[in-house]
Amino acid sequence: MGRWEPDAGGRLAQAALALYGENGFENTTVAEIAERAGLTERTFFRHFADKREVLFAGGSALQELIVSVVADAPDSQAPIDAAAAGLEAAGEQFFVQERRDFSRQRQAVIASNPELQERELSKLAGLSTAIADALRRRGVDDPAAALTAEVAIAVFRTAFERWIDETNRHDFPQLVRESLDQLKALTAA
Amino acid sequence: MGRWEPDAGGRLAQAALALYGENGFENTTVAEIAERAGLTERTFFRHFADKREVLFAGGSALQELIVSVVADAPDSQAPIDAAAAGLEAAGEQFFVQERRDFSRQRQAVIASNPELQERELSKLAGLSTAIADALRRRGVDDPAAALTAEVAIAVFRTAFERWIDETNRHDFPQLVRESLDQLKALTAA
Known part of the structure; x- marks a missing residue:
């Protein structure tokens, strides 16, 4: 990211999410996203391979962090x-308070599109394998x-669902611990 | 299924699996499947919507059975x-000894094709929701x-992986119980 484009990636992602929410993911073009962000299509493609990748861009870094902590x-x-x-x-690094609206919007976009749902599931399966x-x-x-x-992914999904809920006041790591405790209680022999 | 076509669906499914294994899912046509089974394309389409559905045909019945037992x-x-x-x-109804080769072949076909993997994950997510x-x-x-x-799906997947393993001598319900016991031990507080 060049110095002349302060957080261009972030602006593009927010513009994309807003447009996906307003007009639907299918009906949004990269040109519209760039225009909304006040940037060019060329800049968009320096940050994201396509409009779908706006939704999945953080996945690799998330996976690497989790794997390194496990290791x-x-x-x-x-x-x-x-x-x-x-x-x-x-959670501490990626699912912070300032990202909650973005994460909630993202989840709504994914929930409204079967192809995006399948991709999300595929990413989670990849995280499970890792x-x-x-x-x-x-x-x-x-x-x-x-x-x-697989159980960790179940905890992750549950914590995430609770975290993006409008009424939630807990932070992500706390919800992970709560979900894990609940899972332990549910599976207590 | 008409009386003049004893187990046409089963013959088509076996022919399809064999061809997917030999030539790849992508390179197999419905015409080839019908020919291998000694049936017509028209008969194929009376049993399956497309060549992909051969792999997912039992899903609804499986889900209905699980949901009714839970209820x-x-x-x-x-x-x-x-x-x-x-x-x-x-397991008692669908994952019986005679189906093990079919299930193993099916799994290999799905593992070799990302689109089929995504569909499989989507079906499992639907089962989890149900x-x-x-x-x-x-x-x-x-x-x-x-x-x-979600935990049940984790148990299901683990039991299934173990069940189709060449060296496995246990039946599916037994593997479900073992996987669940293992999960309980893994999550013991």
């Missing part, structure tokens, strides 16, 4: 707690690694 | 155990209902 967790930490620590760290791989590198066997990763 | 579970049964009972019942709805009708609140349903 660095103390040996004494149970697999599910290592995974939860990754989700909490992701967490399972990180657990295997910690010496966790299968099926425990795969099962723990 | 009819005794009030005393914990939500996760009601969901697991649904998965075990599905289980959560069934739990809500039993009086389970959110986020417990959604969380339990």
Whole structure:
């Protein structure tokens, strides 16, 4: 990002989300997004491969952070707690108060488009695989690694749904801990 | 299915799976599937909307069965155990020994095609939603209902992966119980 375009990516993303909400994802063009942001299409394509990527741009960084926290967790930490620590760290960095409106709008756009839903599910499946791989590198066997990763995704989704709720007053890491505690209570033998 | 076509659907499905495995899903035509099965294209389209639906045809019946078992579970049964009972019942009816080769081939075809993977994930997400709805009708609140349903899907996927493994000697309901027990151990507070 050049110095002459302060947060062009952020402006483009906000313009895109606003237009997707107003006119629908399908009916919005890159030209319109650029115009709304006061930037050129060329600038758009320096930041995003296409209009869909506006919605999924942060995914790789999120995944890398979670995987690195799982990898660095103390040996004494149970697999599910290592995974939860990754989700909490992701929350601290990515799901902060200032991003809540954006995240809520994003979720509404995705919910209204089956193709975007499928892509979101595919990204979450990729995150699950990455967490399972990180657990295997910690010496966790299968099926425990795969099962723990799937459970972590369930916790993540639940925390995220609660976080974007209008009435929510908790921060993301807190909701991860609450969801995990609830899961532990639900599965108590 | 007419009387003059004994198990035409089954023959078409087996022919399709064989061809997808040999030539790839993308490179297989409905005409080839019908020819391999010794039937007409018209017969194919009486059984399946398109070549993709061969892979997903059983999904609705599976979902209905799971939901009905969850709905009819005794009030005393914990939500996760009601969901697991649904998965075990599905296993008894759909994931039987004679279907194991078919299921394994199907999984390999899906794993080789991103579009089919996304569809599979979408179907599983739909199953999760249906289980959560069934739990809500039993009086389970959110986020417990959604969380339990997601956990059930994690158990289902793990049991399924283990079931189709060449070395596996357990039946599907047993693998559901084992996966659930493992999950309970993994999430023990």
